[in-house]
Amino acid sequence: MAYYAVKGGEEAINNSLKFYSEITQNAQALDDESLIEGLTFSIDKVISEGSLYSKKLASKAIKRSAGDLLNASFFLRAHRSSCQRVGECKQLDVNEMRLKRRVSSAFKDIEGGQLLGASNDYEIKLLIDIKKDNLDFENFDKKSSVVKSALTPLRNDNLIKKLPKEETAWDITRTFPTAPYPRSAVLQTMTRGESGSVLGFAYTSMRGYGDVHPTIGDLRVGELDIKFTHPFSKKEVKIGTIEATAVECVGTFNKDEKGDTKLTTGFGFCFGKNETKAIAMSIIDLTLYNRSYSVGTEQIVAADFEMIMHHVDGIESFGFCNHYKLPHYVTFQTDYQIFKSAQKYVESKEDNK
């Protein structure tokens, strides 16, 4: 008879891990460089959701999880916990980005021009090859690659609603805030969020549960320098460069704190090339801080801080979803007993009628 049902966990785990390493062993043979260069969007998704900017570790994580990107982000987060914090870098300004791509759908022509850069937005998605004409590249001038956001003229004319500035930015990895949530904490939660979840919530506000149909004021992909104050010399030093995506979207107008009518905007920012996530993030940001002009206010999930703060993180939602695989026989038995006695109670009540 089977008392073994509940014992032997150690052996079972070891065997299971062995099987897993067998089906994933081919992934381990992949070379990091070609993965980083070749599957660049996978890498960028993982560094963004894992909130650790290391393409090399992301590559390692993707191999360890054989292409399961959520799992790979989880590896990065766990690794992040074991790293000691060195300090804070100097605040970044996305206006100083060395652009590789920058588009604005709000304006036909903008300072610095539209710059499509590398994108397959306009590719006809066919798996078979279609004949392409020989292309003539217009080489991009490096000197003029730093251009301010396309919304700068409007901002200079004081037409854009400003949210109150926070003295110091929150750090959700050191202390998680309770409501009301500071905007820096909300933005951090979203930039670490799972791409699909962020997109899903943003889509609710674009479609039926809200009426945000923004215009992309400025979408940019490029490089930013990370500067750090040297602990001994106290001088500002550049310690590296990151690739990032930043979006400013524009909504309709709304009243600001002083009661003046202004254009509303939302901001999105992600590590790496993550345009969909950055746009979605900017839409949620816009929705959260401008719910008053939306129709059906009660039902707008993307305008609900609680909804966003607690449901977009991939590592958390995926972990909890998978925990249902753990043994639950005690809890199930308690459910079953309650179900049986409730059924009895309802039946006896009906018999007495």
Next chain:
Amino acid sequence: MRYAFLDEEAKKEIRRAILKAVAIPGYIVSFASREMPVARGWGTGGLQVTLSIINEQDTLKVIDQGCDGSVNAVNIRNFIKSVTNVETTTSTKEATIIQTRHRIPEIELSEKQTLVFQVPMPDILETVEPNTAKAKIMHANADYSKLWVLLYEDTSQFGDSRISNRYPVLVHNRYAMDPSPIPKYDTPKLHNSKALQLFGAGREKKIYAIPPYTKVEPLKFEDKEFKVENFEGRVCQRCGCENSFLDEVYDDEGKVHYYCNDTDYCDKNLNMKGQK
């Protein structure tokens, strides 16, 4: 890797949260909650609590649904051992720290022991108020009317509360608390426990506690009895005991068998029989 995995800053924060939790029994304390190398929802809260309080003098026991040999328990025990090198045991008596998922051991714990619960949903009000900001205000006002209404509605329709496990308790006449998904059978054991009881919710980033010898009562109407799981005179087919929470196990022929859920308790009973 540093001792007990977490960096000292994290341990300090978690210890402070624990102290605050002990000082206000049943009150939910927020903490940052580091990502662990174990998935969220798999015991990361309990794990962080254990790793923050453990030292070389401790003896650790980890159970999952009452069993030391269950996969999750094995996994967590091995991880903690690998980063602390503490002694581990399956004996409830010998352990100084017991990390548990969904059960309280059958034998009474002592003053020298700490029971660490893995908690999926730390706020009992979540069942009636999903908005954490609103729930916090309800706790501040000790406003548990929505829970009472739920209890009333269930009782009128089904004869009793539909809550089968993680049954709401009132701690020290003040805070309504989620005791983690322990069966109702274990709820009375929370009351006046000699051991310190700590609760860690990693995903939800919350810690709370019941200090030793604290009054803990299930939320119930005065004229209704608090009913726990009932095994109708069934006994454990292995050790023969009549006073433990039993697992229903189906064999290959589809026949049902009953065994103690607490495997250490079952082993101890068998040992004692052997000695007689």
